[in-house]
Amino acid sequence: MIASKLREELLALDHDQKLAVVALLTDGLTKEQDEEWERLSQSQREFKFIPPIRIKPKASAEFLRMLEEESLLNG
């Protein structure tokens, strides 16, 4: 319950306030914890960079049909 409330309040913060919270939380980190934080942050950035884009398994036939109907599969 407390975690839920805290999460709600954190999400309501603006960008600068979130950065301030992160700075506060990371201030006392050990070197190893700091490296782990950086690694996780990096993976988050990479995740945001290009989410894998997939056609839903059951939609591929219709998607291809749509492309064919609009003559988009050949130049």
Add this chain to the structure above:
Amino acid sequence: MAESLSFPYILSTEYVDDQLARPFIPVSIRYHRNSIDTSAMLDSGADTSILPYAMGLALGADWSRQPDLWHLEGFGGELETKKLVADLVIGSWHPLRILFGWTRANDVPVVLGQLNFFYLVDICFYRSRELVQLSLVSTE
């Protein structure tokens, strides 16, 4: 016959802050009377091409009027996208009609994926040379 085109991999720190060169190519995207010069990443692992939200707006597209493209999903599940067919110009080639999934996201680059870009263009990736080579698929 159209010439093949070669482009070097480039560092694009606009979307991710690292030192990894990626296969971005310079393109022009045309939609109705609007045109944008930008760079697009060739992504052989993406099923479709993707257009970031702000770029669709800059091209004059209206989110509320574009048809839903419900067929797509991302890593986290459902991916809200609209269908947007635009002309893509690379170098001196004639425009290619590309189907984009126009996404609400802005923290992604323009992505050129398998359907339908890779149907129209043959691509060789030379990671060791940080070079990508494109040639139009022959229709003869």
